[in-house]
Amino acid sequence: VSRLATYEPEHLPGILALCAAEGWPSLVADPLRAQRALTAPGVTTVVAMDDDGSVVGFAQLLSDGEVQACLVLLAVDAGHRRGGIATSLVVEGLRRAGGERMDLLSEDGAVEFYESLPHRRKPGFRLYPPNR
Numbered sequence: 001v002s003r004l005a006t007y008e009p010e011h012l013p014g015i016l017a018l019c020a021a022e023g024w025p026s027l028v029a030d031p032l033r034a035q036r037a038l039t040a041p042g043v044t045t046v047v048a049m050d051d052d053g054s055v056v057g058f059a060q061l062l063s064d065g066e067v068q069a070c071l072v073l074l075a076v077d078a079g080h081r082r083g084g085i086a087t088s089l090v091v092e093g094l095r096r097a098g099g100e101r102m103d104l105l106s107e108d109g110a111v112e113f114y115e116s117l118p119h120r121r122k123p124g125f126r127l128y129p130p131n132r
């Protein structure tokens with residue numbers, strides 16, 4: 001059984017452990033930067049917790065609060081998958097963030113998860129600043 005909570009600083013080590021397990025370096029490299037990223041204006045971070053209070057999943061969203069939301073990060077602990085936690089995080093994350101819909105770029109291994117939700121497919125891009 002897991003329950004959802006709005007991100008608090010006490011959840012940071014658990015979130016960073018989930019990122020490290022997925023090989024995602026950006027937040028892990030700098031916890032103070034991670035704390036700012038997870039709480040920045042327009043960001044909604046929702047955490048799933050086990051009965052003992054340990055973090056077993058999280059979702060970070062960006063939203064204009066009205067129409068458009070984007071899913072930035074989503075991960076569930078490997079030992080807690082296929083129990084509906086990610087579905088709850090996405091549904092509740094959008095409800096809390098506000099917005100009619102959510103865009104995202106999937107990891108290869110998460111495609112079937114996203115396909116399980118009501119969706120439309122569109123080509124995705126990740127843009128970077130121009131080289132100078």
Ligand SMILES: CC(C)(COP(=O)(O)OP(=O)(O)OC[C@H]1O[C@@H](n2cnc3c(N)ncnc32)[C@H](O)[C@@H]1OP(=O)(O)O)[C@@H](O)C(=O)NCCC(=O)NCCS
Nearest residue numbers: 074075076081082083084085086087106107110112113116
């Ligand atoms: C993708 C991820 C977040 C899914 O989390 P989860 O809590 O297991 O997802 P749910 O239990 O809500 O899954 C809902 C449905 O999605 C589908 N699904 C989820 N994972 C699946 C998988 N590995 N293979 C096939 N279908 C899958 C199933 O239809 C599932 O329903 P079912 O279990 O009743 O069959 C999790 O596997 C994960 O953290 N992966 C590594 C990190 C990652 O890729 N994150 C996404 C970055 S874009």
